Amino acid sequence: DAGVIQSPRHEVTEMGQEVTLRCKPISGHDYLFWYRQTMMRGLELLIYFNNNVPIDDSGMPEDRFSAKMPNASFSTLKIQPSEPRDSAVYFCASSFNADWPQETQYFGPGTRLLVL
Amino acid sequence: GQNIDQPTEMTATEGAIVQINCTYQTSGFNGLFWYQQHAGEAPTFLSYNVLDGLEEKGRFSSFLSRSKGYSYLLLKELQMKDSASYLCAVKDYGQNFVFGPGTRLSVLP
Numbered sequence: 001d002a003g004v005i006q007s008p009r010h011e012v013t014e015m016g017q018e019v020t021l022r023c024k025p026i027s028g029h030d031y032l033f034w035y036r037q038t039m040m041r042g043l044e045l046l047i048y049f050n051n052n053v054p055i056d057d058s059g060m061p062e063d064r065f066s067a068k069m070p071n072a073s074f075s076t077l078k079i080q081p082s083e084p085r086d087s088a089v090y091f092c093a094s095s096f097n098a099d100w101p102q103e104t105q106y107f108g109p110g111t112r113l114l115v116l
Numbered sequence: 117g118q119n120i121d122q123p124t125e126m127t128a129t130e131g132a133i134v135q136i137n138c139t140y141q142t143s144g145f146n147g148l149f150w151y152q153q154h155a156g157e158a159p160t161f162l163s164y165n166v167l168d169g170l171e172e173k174g175r176f177s178s179f180l181s182r183s184k185g186y187s188y189l190l191l192k193e194l195q196m197k198d199s200a201s202y203l204c205a206v207k208d209y210g211q212n213f214v215f216g217p218g219t220r221l222s223v224l225p
Contacts, residue, residue: 031211043159043203043215056212091158095211102166104149105213107158 004108006092012114018080021111024073025094033105034067034077035091043091049075082115089113118142120216122204127222132194136219138187138204146207150178150189153201153218162202163189191221199223 005024013019025032033048047057052069060067064083069075079086089112093105120140128134140148147166151159165171165180165187177190191198204216 033211033213042217043205045213045215048211050211056210102147102164104161104164107160109158 004092004094004106006090006108006111008111009109010112010114012116013082014116015083016081017115018078019082019086019113019115021077021090021092021113023075023077023092023108025075025092026096026106027073029094029096029106030072031095031105032069032075033093033095034075035093035107036088037091037110038088046077082113084115087113087115118208118214120204120206120214122202122216122219124217125220125222127224128194130194130196130223130225133190133192134194134221136189136191136202136204136221138189138216140185140187140204140206140214140216142206142208142214144209145182146209148178148180148187149205149207149213150176150187151203151205153203155200159203194223196223196225 007022030051034046035043037043046059047067048055049069065079067077089110091110092108095103095105122138149164150162152162153159163178165178170179175192180187199222201218201220203218205213207213
């Protein structure tokens with residue numbers, strides 16, 4: 001398997017622009033997670049889906065952030081409008097049958113976002 | 117509240133043993149995970165503990181004490197490639213993973 005795929009790998013945009021990050025989970029995994037990592041705040045869970053349904057979005061910072069999962073093989077995280085404080089590395093992760101306590105998550109390579 | 121603490125940085129010598137500690141206070145507990153993250157890369161899974169005691173996997177071992185809210189990752193026979201950040205994470209409820217700030221380990225020759 002190719003692992004979790006994210007695109008783009010790098011994104012530089014100007015404040016106020018819309019940013020869309022994409023993720024393809026590992027085939028057969030039924031959980032998908034979006035994280036944000038910064039030096040100041042570390043790795044933060046933003047939202048996760050089970051079988052394409054959002055389960056917990058309490059980590060989404062504000063209304064400017066939205067996430068969708070239209071099917072089992074694709075998810076997007078959108079920021080509109082973007083702000084400089086959104087600059088971070090955004091990771092997507094997936095897991096299989098995450099009801100097993102020992103089931104770990106597999107992370108994608110991340111998208112490095114810089115908002116000028 | 118949710119709180120996980122780890123030392124920010126550690127330094128050790130090639131061939132030595134290093135112990136990275138993690139203390140946690142979370143609303144629930146469904147297991148503790150350790151991840152390794154090299155600079156510029158994604159976290160990768162190292163170990164999992166849900167019962168008290170030591171889990172050994174080659175050069176890496178992880179220990180858990182649930183009553184103390186404490187875990188450590190033990191790295192033996194350190195190699196230069198072990199220079200990375202090590203993240204402690206608790207699965208507190210559902211699928212909610214809470215990550216610690218990470219410990220940046222530098223292995224010196």
